[in-house]
Amino acid sequence: MQTIKAALAQISPVLLNREATLLKVAQYVHDAADKGCQLVAFGEALVPGYPFWLERTDGARFNDDKQKKIQAEYAKQAVQIERGDLEPLCEVAKQKNIAIYLGIIERPSDRGGHSLYCSMVYISEKGQIASVHRKLMPTYEERLSWSPGDGHGLVTHSLGEFTVGGLNCWENWMPLARASLYAQGEDLHVSIWPGNLKNTYDLTSVLAKEGRSYHMAVCGLMRPTDVDVTLPELAELADADEAFFANGGSCIANPDGSWLIEPQTECEGLFIAELDHASVRRERHNFDPSGHYSRPDVTQLTVDRRRQATAVFKDE
Structure with missing residues (x-):
């Protein structure tokens, strides 16, 4: 496939409800596939939601009972891949022959089973989980x-003529993280965000032009009215006097930096465009960041892609 159809799924989660949010995701995957898409992407931490409460409920208060209650519920609703939480979505991808990038909060057993990671999962069109990239460095209050x-998920995937890769939110500001994907032939970059026009408007077109690649920036959406009022610890969010915590901003930039889909705000929806690999090849004529315009004899990047662990067991 020299051309593919790609979809930006700009949606809100069912906050702190893993199963309901995954059902909503599956509905949008079905819709994208039925519209002929080969790829659909969703925002950062969509399942079971971005922790908007941290900056609004005094999240830095140490050993606070309220914060511990919220975090405990967040962990309960987080995704455990080993348990099979994503298997139904993998089956949809396989049945519909569509690839998926999805932002999740992961609670992995290989790190003890209780700490949370902001992960970007790639599910192939064959229904296989091909990579799980855990955000290298949570931003500001996210570290609470x-x-x-780690670098285990800094990989790319083939989709038709394209080589796709992606990063979570402010990782997209990290030059070396981007360079690690460029070096693997990335020509379709997917950045996922909790959602805000201020994040995607300036950066998306610049990075598309830097990589001479298509850049899909996919955002979530979140309003006070999306907060479940039966969750007492989140009452401050439900009562907030603002229209949006996250107003979207999903968009696609062409390899020359021009807009293919301009940033979309304040609405849920599926935004679809056709990507032509010939556009990448045209723009690589005068600049190729890891090809003819690189100087590996002068500068070279080393990437550790081992999955980090606190113990290595040798039983034999």
């Missing part, structure tokens, strides 16, 4: 809830 990740 999420743990730092």
Whole structure:
């Protein structure tokens, strides 16, 4: 496939409800596939939601009972891949022959089973979980809830003529993280965000032009009215005097930096565009960041992609 159709799924989660949010995700995957898409992407931490409460409920208060209650529920609703939480979604991807990028809060057993990671999961069109990238460094107040990740998920995937890769939110500001994907031939970059126009408007087109790649920026959406009022610890969010915690901003930039889909705000929806690999090849004529315009004899990047663990067991 020299051309593919790609979809930005800009949706809100069912906050702190893993199963309901995954059902909503599956509905949008079905819709994207039925519209002929080969790829659909969702925002950062969508399942079971971004921790908007941290900056609104005094999240830095140490050993606070309220914060511990919220975090305990967050962990309960987080995704455990080993348990099979994503298997139904993998089956949808396989049945519909569509690839998925999904932002989750992961609670992995390989790190003890209680700490949380902001992870970006790639499910192939064959229904296989092909990579799980744990965010290298949570941003600012996110560190009150999420743990730092590792380089294990800094990989790319083939989709038609394209080589796709992605990063979580402010990781997209990290030049070396981007360079690790460029070096693997990335020509379609997917950045996922909790959602805000201020994050995607300036950066998306610049990074598309830097990589001479298509850049899909996919955002979530969140309003006070999306907060379940039966969750007493989150009452301050439900009562907030603001229209949006996250107003979207999903968009796609062409390899020359021009807009293919301009940033979409304040609405849920599926935004679809056709990507032509010939556009990448045209723009790589005068600049290729890891090809003819690189100088590996002068500068070279080393990436440790081992999954980090606190213990290595040798039983034999």
